[in-house]
Structures are given as structure tokens and as C-alpha cells.
Amino acid sequence: MKKMSVSKYTVISSNVSFMLMKPKKSSGCDEITSKIIKSCASLISFPLSYIYNYSLHTGIFPDHLKMAVVKSLYKKGDKFEISTYRSISLLPTFAKIFEKAIYSRLSQHLQTNNILAPEQYAFRKGSSTEDVAFRLTDSVLKSLNQKLYVGGIFCDLSEAFDSVNHEILLTKLHFYGIQGITIDWFRSYLTNRKQKVEIKSHNSTHNLVSDWGILKHGVPRGSILGPLLFLAYINDLSLQINSLAEPILFADNTSFIISKENFIDFIASANQVLAHTIEWFSANKLVLN
Numbered sequence: 001m002k003k004m005s006v007s008k009y010t011v012i013s014s015n016v017s018f019m020l021m022k023p024k025k026s027s028g029c030d031e032i033t034s035k036i037i038k039s040c041a042s043l044i045s046f047p048l049s050y051i052y053n054y055s056l057h058t059g060i061f062p063d064h065l066k067m068a069v070v071k072s073l074y075k076k077g078d079k080f081e082i083s084t085y086r087s088i089s090l091l092p093t094f095a096k097i098f099e100k101a102i103y104s105r106l107s108q109h110l111q112t113n114n115i116l117a118p119e120q121y122a123f124r125k126g127s128s129t130e131d132v133a134f135r136l137t138d139s140v141l142k143s144l145n146q147k148l149y150v151g152g153i154f155c156d157l158s159e160a161f162d163s164v165n166h167e168i169l170l171t172k173l174h175f176y177g178i179q180g181i182t183i184d185w186f187r188s189y190l191t192n193r194k195q196k197v198e199i200k201s202h203n204s205t206h207n208l209v210s211d212w213g214i215l216k217h218g219v220p221r222g223s224i225l226g227p228l229l230f231l232a233y234i235n236d237l238s239l240q241i242n243s244l245a246e247p248i249l250f251a252d253n254t255s256f257i258i259s260k261e262n263f264i265d266f267i268a269s270a271n272q273v274l275a276h277t278i279e280w281f282s283a284n285k286l287v288l289n
Contacts, residue, residue: 028092029067059184065095068195089222099224117238122251123227132250143259149266150259158289160252162218165285166190245273
């Protein structure tokens with residue numbers, strides 16, 4: 001397996017990356033929107049490119065790009081019920097520009113070395129919810145056509161993205177060839193991240209804002225890299241199970257299809273798969289809902 005290196009990778013060399021951005025009006029704690037950045041792309045592309053490349057050469061991700069503002073968006077229903085709101089995490093736009101470049105490099109590394117399990121369908125080019133649904137139903141129907149006993153174990157994880165252990169994730173990234181100054185960069189990217197909660201007040205012109213809090217675990221919500229890092233985190237789960245059952249994964253939605261000719265063997269395999277799954281989740285600090 002080749003090592004992943006980003007130290008010689010030029011992140012931004014022109015304003016092309018800026019022009020591909022959608023002109024959104026939302027912003028993070030710096031209150032700088034992508035619409036503003038696009039309007040002055042030609043003026044800031046060079047100094048921003050220097051900052052990003054300096055970050056890669058030193059293995060340090062700037063602390064000011066790790067600060068997230070969590071807001072609640074009203075969906076529908078009673079406005080005084082918490083369940084009618086969805087929380088979103090807003091990061092600085094400059095952080096997302098940087099992350100897009102690293103995402104491309106990390107994704108290329110994982111694909112070139114065939115690291116990601118083929119049973120994983122989420123956040124991957126060319127796969128969708130339709131593909132995973134087809135795989136699931138096709139597996140069940142094939143077993144039924146062969147007159148086998150078939151069943152499924154469907155695992156729902158509790159706050160999976162927020163529960164990712166940083167040390168475990170970094171250990172897995174190192175195993176997958178992300179080493180040297182590059183693993184230092186990812187360590188810096190994950191640690192010392194802060195967030196505050198902002199709630200719109202109905203009785204005042206000023207919003208209610210909490211103090212800054214440090215995030216000690218989890219992949220960053222609202223980030224570009226977060227979903228891909230989660231795939232790396234959960235990647236070895238299918239390797240633990242695929243000799244006993246057929247794993248089908250879509251991010252944190254984990255399914256195992258078990259089929260046997262004999263009913264007693266089917267029950268034994270199902271219990272074995274469930275035991276292995278619970279053991280893996282426990283070892284990786286993830287909790288079944």
C-alpha cells in the first residue's frame with residue numbers, strides 16, 4: 001500500500017476552485033459567505049493558497065478554521081417542540097475550500113489502494129441508496145429462490161458520527177497508509193475543535209448564544225471531510241463479519257444478511273454475527289441504539 005502524501009500537493013493555484021463554489025449566504029463564526037469569497041477570488045487566491053500549503057507542510061490545521069456555530073432550523077409542526085427543529089453546524093467557508101482539496105486527495109488514495117470495503121455504499125461516487133436497496137433485496141430473493149433460511153440483522157447506531165474516537169480513527173488512517181506529516185495534519189484537524197450554539201430568540205432582537213465548547217470526539221459536523229473519515233473509521237467492520245454473513249453498509253446504517261440450509265445453523269450464525277457486531281461496536285466506542 002502506498003503512503004498518502006499531501007505535502008507536495010498544491011491546493012489552490014488559481015481562482016478556479018472559488019468559481020466552482022455555490023454563492024451561498026450562510027456563514028460560520030467569521031460571517032464570511034461563499035458569495036463574498038467568489039466576488040474577490042482573484043485578489044485572495046494567491047495568499048490563501050500560500051496559507052493552505054503552509055498548513056500542509058507544517059502538519060498544522062489553523063484553529064480559527066475549526067470553530068463551528070450550531071443553529072437550529074425549523075422543519076414543521078409545533079414551534080415550541082424541540083423535535084420540530086433540525087440542527088446544522090456552520091463552519092468557516094475558508095475551511096471548506098481547504099477540505100475539498102484534501103477530500104480529493106484522501107478519496108483518491110482510498111480508491112487507488114482499494115481500501116474501502118465494497119460493501120460500503122455511502123458517500124462514494126457511483127453508488128446511491130437505490131444501489132444498496134437493490135443489493136439487499138437481491139440477496140434476500142436469491143436465498144429464497146435457493147430455498148434457504150434467510151434473515152437480517154439491522155443495526156441502528158446512536159449518534160455515530162459524533163461518537164468517533166479520534167485516537168482510534170488516527171490509528172486506522174495510519175494503518176491505511178496516511179503517515180508522517182500527513183497524519184500529523186489530520187491529528188491537528190481533529191483536535192481542539194470548538195463549537196457554540198446559537199438560538200434565535202422570539203422575544204428579543206438578539207440571538208441566544210452559548211459559550212465555546214471543545215469537541216473531544218466525533219468527526220466534524222457540516223464538514224467536507226467528516227463523512228469520508230467516518231467511512232475509514234467503520235471500514236473494517238465488514239471484514240470481521242463477511243465470513244459469517246453478507247454485510248451491506250450505508251454509512252452508519254449496518255445490515256447483515258444471513259442464509260443457511262439448516263435452521264439450527266441459521267440461528268447459530270445469526271447469534272454469532274450479532275455477538276461479533278456488538279463486540280466490534282464496543283471496541284470502537286460506538287453504541288447500538
